[in-house]
Amino acid sequence: MTFKKINAWFHLWLGLASGIVVFVLGITGCILVFEQEIKSMTSPWLHAEKPDGGKYLPPSVLVNSLQKQVPGKEIESIWYHGEGRTAHLNMHESDSTAYVNPYTAEVVALVDHEDIFHFFKDGHYYLWFPKEIGHYVTGWGTLIFFLLLISGLILWWPKRWNKKGRDQSFKIRWRAKFKRVNYDLHNVLGFYSIILALIFAFTALMMSFTWFNNGVYWMAGGKNKPRLEAVSDTTTNIRSNVMVQVDKAWHKGIHEIAEHNPLEILMHFPEKASEAIYVCTDMFNGTWRDVYLDQYTLRELPASNKRVRDEDLASWIRRYNYGLHVGLVGGLPVKIIYFLASLICASLPVTGFYIWWGKKKKSAKKTKPRVI
Template sequence: MNIKSMLSKVNAWLHLWLGIASGIIVFVISITGCILVFEHEIKSLLNAKLNVEPQEESKLLPPSVLYKSVAEAVPGKEIHSFWYHGLGKSVAVSMDSDSTVYVNPYTAEIVAYMGHEDIFHEVNDLHRNLMLGRDIGKPIIGWATFIFFFLLISGMILWWPKKWNKTNRDKSFKIKWSAKFKRINYDLHNVLGFYTLLIALLMTITGLVMSFSWFSRSLYWVTGGEGAPRRRPPKEVMAPSVNAALVDADKIWYKVRKEIALYNKNEVIVHLAEKPDELIYACTDMHAGYWRDLYFEPATLELSKRSGKRLGDLKFPDQVRKLNYSLHVGAYGGLATKIIYFICSLVCASLPITGFYIWWGKKKKKKSPKKVLAVS
């Protein structure tokens, strides 16, 4: 047996048994991923009451007015932030509660109270932690994703035709729907696995970035970055503000929309200052899964050097890192890429099932007794 043949057998053996070992978890990750791809679209359809009649942006009410309305409706709760979703959406107001309050941005009328733990919260917890908690579930998801990354590579090696003749090309690129179920199942595993390979690799790599800090640092280095990727800065003691937190929130809200936002300027998150001597957080330029973090110095309300840059101003490694979530969920290209990601996630969910059936069929074939010819 030559080295090439031996390596091929080792690859096939690892592909089989690692696939069986991780199959259930990969199926769960992929199915929940299918659902989460369209989370915002489904929520928008199911919660039409959160939509409002869009008006001129000059009629949008500042955070201080919305604060007063929410404080009167829900007394005794500490309010943290205001998320303006645009001219046709209500504002999400977060506070010390198990619910988020949604407010009409033009009238300050309370539109709805919605709990944090809806069905998507459960699906997301299953996708990220198998509902086992962060300490237990996240490492299991992370290593199952790492195994799936290897399976995609080893599967590509197994898929690669030994000869590029017409017969092998048809087997590698086409599903023979007229064949028996066993052959169709094999084609679904082999052919669909190939067609979804690039997107599956992209989803897997971005998932590993979120699972392991060592993988995130490695990818940052591979893409040309130096040092560690930037993270949200720790709380920093600054010269204190002389204004009330609501006054600063209003000023920052106006400033972000008029001077800083590059696009979607009416989609802004503004946090209330927790302490008068700490940086004040806001967020803008939220588009296709990307967002720009802003930090304001409390005394001057000038942008801190810790604030994130516009996407086009970032170096390539930082752009890749910043777009990791968008690349993971397919939000970077709008509805078209989300549909592609949905289909690819569905195929990824099917791979453990079709792969198991291929193995089970071979196992049954080996166990079937040989026919013994009677001797007369």
């Protein structure tokens, strides 16, 4: 058996094995790429009108306002989303997310956090299986898809680079019979989307498998570092007021730590005396910076991330992986391109199955015995 036949066999059966996974990931990816834009248009509680002379209010003010409306609920975190947007607060053991005007402290809405996008994310991450099972189903399905892209490129490669060969590889014969059009949709569109499809698969594998993530990190020159715990020093000022310290950490995050989009900041409140105040800032192009502050001294702890510009190549790849996967690196034009590429990826199992089914029917006709 020649290499070409082995590769074709490999492409066929792995395609059949992973087809449903790839189709679901592609369709849900099309929807999720515009999640924020769709939410912005359909969810009025995400927007906040800024009054004349209005200024951002610190976390303690928004927390106090919310606790008056939902007494007894413990608030875990707050996320300021920038100018003209509400801040959202997460409550412990609650199905609702609170949206509060950061200029007036008015509680705008209490919304169930399991919206329609939660359904699509569950399909994209776990194929609607339980998390423990679905994580591996989508992960290994993505790995198979990655291998299929390579084998597909080999199958696509023209035998001859003359005009006929180029036309067959780069053009869709729209006026041909449906069977030929379907073949071209699989072959030609698969080629045009292959770079982005490889990016989708590669970045997904980085998030799915620790061994793959660590392997890429090592090949990029990264060195294993001990995991540092973010722990506050309880011997310094254990009687300090937590929300007073959170307000100070918020002010420090906006005015001293943040370099990009300083008004977009996420904070998680410490629940224990030894926990640090978590500050997430520099949300830019799909990356962010995790900063841990001692809740008593507000000293930045060693467990905090460096600024992206100070990272080595291996850490830079890890930090930008999510942004590359979801198309946050170039604004709306890139998202539109990602949408089209994801739609093509979803179509490949469908067109590929039809190619296989047509050959199977043709083969069955040839082997059908003649009646004498």
